[in-house]
Amino acid sequence: MAGSAPLSGPSGGVALVASGSARGEQQISNDQLGQRVDTNDEWIRTRTGIQARRICGPDQSLSGLAADAGREALSMAGWDADSLDLVLLATSTPDDLFGSAPKVQALLGARNAVAFDLTAACSGFLFALITASQFLRTGAMRRVLVIGADQLSSWVDWDDRRSCVLFGDGAGALALEACPADQDGLLGFQMRSDGSRGECLNVPQSRDRRPLVDGSSHQGGHYEPIQMIGQEVYKFAVREVPAILKALLQDTATSADQLDWLLLHQANQRILDAVADRFAIPHSQVLTNLANYGNTSAATIPLMLDEAVRDGRIQPGHRIASSGFGAGLSWGAALLRWQGPS
Template identity: 55%
Template sequence: MATSIGFVSPSTQCLLKERKSSSWAVSPKRVWVGCCAAGVEDHVLGGSASRNRHPRLVGMGSKLVGCGSAVPKLQISNDDLSKIVETSDEWISVRTGIRNRRVLTGEETLGGLAMEAAKGALQMAQVEADEIDLIILCTSTPDDLFGGGGGVQRDLGCKNAWTFDVTAACSGFIVGLITASRFIKGGGYQNILVIGADALSRYVDWTDRGSCILFGDAAGAVLVQACEGDKDGLLGFDVHSDGFGHKHLTAEAKPRESEITSATNDAPLFPPKMSNYSCIQMNGKEVFRFAVRCVPQSIEASLKEAGLTGSNIDWLLLHQANLRIIDAVATRLQIPSEKVISNLANYGNTSAASIPLALDEAVRSGRVKAGDTIATSGFGAGLTWGSAIVRWG
């Protein structure tokens, strides 16, 4: 996870001074970081990198003030899949809770979905694109191997923002959300877009009924904004990884040809042969056991940090992987079904997009209201998992 305590170019003169306004007396550790640099014309490549529009106030809290989502047009039902592999709507829905999923077509891109989701978050928050300081794109399936955040920044017109990608599979959005809060608290950023977007359909073996039934494509976004410390919307969090479980959920890069040495003298071939990523390989039983054991523990740790218990939670919002996992975690935490947010049946497992996609639907439908407390958790490949207790609005 990347964090920042204020990034300042060596060529930039900076001034650090205490903010003395009495309105900030409750938090004497907050400081203003003011930077100035020569402007560059908009059409010059990299011109936005030298501008700072406002001083940075360090030590702030963060709140979620906007959300958005986008899904592909093409819907694939369980009945559609039954024409490809030996399965049925009943077989899939009973074991997973999934009935439909959305899949990218040749006319769509993951970056396009990410941009539409981000637009929705900006509109809800009533924040302009040039007010964004940072875009965190949480994805394991970018359109470009080098990352997709830059394309989203360009297409949104966020000329004053910088961007990077977070690759943490189905835990990606939780990692991005926590990272955004640290940039606000330690780096003085004010407006950060966190986007979860994945297109796992690109790496699905559509002849494997154990995996092709699970995954769909989507994007979801939230706008995280600086606020007074006593209004902080991130109440507690907990994150973990265990590389020993990596083998249970992978999509590894492999040479296009199995032979990797010379046939004559066993010397390594050069240049290296081009590689492709394999289809998703998953040990479903092990991933299930891991999730139902580790996710409740992580949420309990986050609740403890927040000084809360399960009874204080308005909503439980988990990564949408499998209905049995969601039910098992809710039971362990003693959270009733009416407080569980799930749209798994309509979209399947959309990886890093699943939490913000479900959140956006819940907010726009009026279920989640300003002030509601949400326990949320992501988990998946890596193995990685984490949770956060957040207050909406």
Template identity: 50%
Template sequence: MPNNSLPTVRLVGIGAALPDPCLHNDDLSHIVETSDEWIWPRTGIRERRILPPQLSVVDLAYQAATAALAQAQVHPQDLDLILLATSTSADRFGSAPQVQAALGATRAVAFDLTAACTGFVFAVATATQFLQTGLYRRALVVAADVLSRTVDWTDRTTCVLFGDGAGAVLLEADPAAAADPLQSGQHGILGIELRSDGTGSELLSLRMETEARSLVGSLQVGQYRCRPITMNGREVYKFAVHAVPEVIEKSLFRAGIPAEAVQGYFVHQANQRILDAIAKRLQVDPARIASVLEHYGNTSGASVPIALADWVEKGRFGPGDLGVMVGFGAGLTWGSIVFRWGK
């Protein structure tokens, strides 16, 4: 159950950013040996967005962040914290400060968080702790990835899956809610459950390969070279359909909420078969599991806020509705957050 002595952390703004260029399944048939007839039934994906070369993760993150701030009617200078969940930043030292500068959020501290497809969920959980301790009042969590720049376009098992995109959510602490035992815990973040298992790290990876180089005499140094995404799709599927429903159930238990009371499940968009299996395991209507896979493919951690933004924009999810955000993927990492949307 929620700890009623802590300030309530509310989710008050959502935004998404998706590039215009669209790569359809039929287009992929000109790149590798595949087809819409093969991709669609196995994944639920028909198209995905590709970020133009002249744009970056920072550009996507900025667009999503601006949309979230506008919806919440919050000025960038009122932000205290910015977390950027990404695995594909061009700057290995981090890109969150660049997002902060682009927004003009001069008061906010900003840093990157890397947890692949679970990155957004881990970042929301991290921001929540800063807000509940009272250190900060407002936090912006952005997930942005350009996976199109990390795939091997000759590997038909992976290049058909991934797309580019960003999503952002604005979190606010409400200390007054903690003082009212009748209201505290009824809104905002209600339950969090996070998991990691490094023994499965080889199942899905985006590695920097070390190449030896002689410097002087017998002294050698290792130099990094980025390798494309590798994935054992069968084993990742088995992991997801077993671990994800379990972590959802545990987060719901912590929140004291039954699965059938949730209006929207915003699960990482990896594969439609995984989404269907989760609905079956939880015994909930599949229509309550958001799916934007058909149009955007797997956008890593950004897929969760992109799905949430889609439902909010369409009026399928609104103030007072109960939701669950779920991430899972490389690491292995997975996690679930139960929340009630809006102020």
């Protein structure tokens, strides 16, 4: 960490202070996609709940989206960028294979912050939030900006009607601050991975071998478009998400009727409804904007969180059960308590 001394000792708590979001400037409706591939609005809506998705315009980039979301969070918090100790970017689609977080740090003017990427696909934001909280709990850092951002339109096969209807581009940010333990906003968490099922959803490196010297060859640096076995991913989500949420609620001695909101990764409306029904949570308490954005991977949870904070649905003190799930395969859950700006 540069430019800021650690706290004198562990604070024990993590305050969820402020949020921000950004999205691709181009809106593509289901009917518009039907002009390119053999699909239609009814087919997409009834199977996924998606009506449109946002795609980056020619002057937008992953780093730019992430920085825009971060600026909104800093503005809500009332923080100067140079007060940040860490910028943690959850993304699977960086502008630079070596990482985009340092670029985002520069765009924000967060000159005192260390910055690095974390890759866990659709679970990335929750994994990053949990990771960042450890720096704050130990007193090593005071203020952190966690950003979930993905530009999946770059990796979609737009002629594959099974997958091209699902994805979009967006970013969401959350400003976190060390606080006393009795004000903690991260009440519990669970994390899981199962690499044996990773081929159900991935972006594999192409098998492009090229001649080098004297009969040797090297691997070309290219990746295939998103590959997904949709039915397997669906079955994984409806099985594992309720299980990890149940474990989270048990560990935190929380009942479903004590929750104010259920905030899941926005992948498929049927998954959201199935999980809510499993816990007898009214659909009115399930936060969803999937219809307007599609699956923006690491961005879905913070983007939805920001919208609900800004329109007044989420209020200080509200308890939010959240779960991210997807490629890896990876999945996680966290019980959050919103604090808001002081």
